Amino acid sequence: MKLSDSHCHLSDPQFDADRDAALERALAAGVRCFMEIDAPELAERYPCMYATVGVHPHEAAKATEETFARIRDLAAHPKVLAIGEIGLDYHYDFSPRDVQQRVFTRQLELAAEFRKPIVIHTREAWDDTLALVGQASGVPHGGIMHCFTGDAAQAQQALDAGFHLAFGGVLTFPKAELLREAARMTPEDRMLIETDCPYLAPVPYRGKRNEPAFVVETARRLAEVRGATVESIADVTTRNFQNLCLPHAARNG
Numbered sequence: 001m002k003l004s005d006s007h008c009h010l011s012d013p014q015f016d017a018d019r020d021a022a023l024e025r026a027l028a029a030g031v032r033c034f035m036e037i038d039a040p041e042l043a044e045r046y047p048c049m050y051a052t053v054g055v056h057p058h059e060a061a062k063a064t065e066e067t068f069a070r071i072r073d074l075a076a077h078p079k080v081l082a083i084g085e086i087g088l089d090y091h092y093d094f095s096p097r098d099v100q101q102r103v104f105t106r107q108l109e110l111a112a113e114f115r116k117p118i119v120i121h122t123r124e125a126w127d128d129t130l131a132l133v134g135q136a137s138g139v140p141h142g143g144i145m146h147c148f149t150g151d152a153a154q155a156q157q158a159l160d161a162g163f164h165l166a167f168g169g170v171l172t173f174p175k176a177e178l179l180r181e182a183a184r185m186t187p188e189d190r191m192l193i194e195t196d197c198p199y200l201a202p203v204p205y206r207g208k209r210n211e212p213a214f215v216v217e218t219a220r221r222l223a224e225v226r227g228a229t230v231e232s233i234a235d236v237t238t239r240n241f242q243n244l245c246l247p248h249a250a251r252n253g
Helices: 019-029 057-062 065-075 097-114 126-135 152-160 177-185 212-226 230-245
Strands: 003-008 031-036 049-053 080-089 118-123 143-145 163-167 191-193
Touching: 003 191, 003 212, 003 230, 019 031, 019 212, 031 212, 031 230, 049 065, 057 080, 057 097, 065 080, 065 097, 080 097, 080 126, 097 118, 097 126, 118 126, 126 152, 152 163, 152 177, 163 177, 177 212, 191 212, 191 230, 212 230
Parallel strands: 003 031, 031 049, 049 080, 080 118, 118 143, 143 163, 163 191
Antiparallel strands: none
């Protein structure tokens, strides 16, 4: 069984004491590919790890022209697969909403310029997120709705806009039936799985630090929801990740 964790934060300080051990546990569980968020310097250390680069909406107010220059420089890095995580977060409003929108739009333009997929973070900002994506000519090079937690109607909106849906630990939570309904109707070729570690650990690890090895629990729950085997879910989500994000040489290497 070969799994891919399409969204992880192994650069987080919570992994400073056992990062290599966490990776070893993931490899033992069948995880063969990791997409590390906004840490290409970490991805350079591990052959099985790739990265994104971008400004999270929480940090939008701190973005400067130097920030965008950094993204531009790193977007061409061979291990940088996507621009993200980018988007809007109206729950915390750590950055003013107009600033979030402006920074998001700039990064959508960079993704188009460098022909990279986008990784979207959206929280309590669904309509504005899709509107800005649409104004930026959609997702011509693909996109991921990171940690998708919406219902079937929102899933259809995202799918119609061209996104893949990435399911994480929330899929395993007892009260997440609307999300499981969305997972049930998602086309096979548009599903991904992720951990978002160290956050949102799945059942039976809920409340603990999440790590890439736990993505297998999300795969198991997704298999149950769809009446499939965990092996088939692992295969299809890994293939989807490769087709969307990995350059041809890496996919066949």
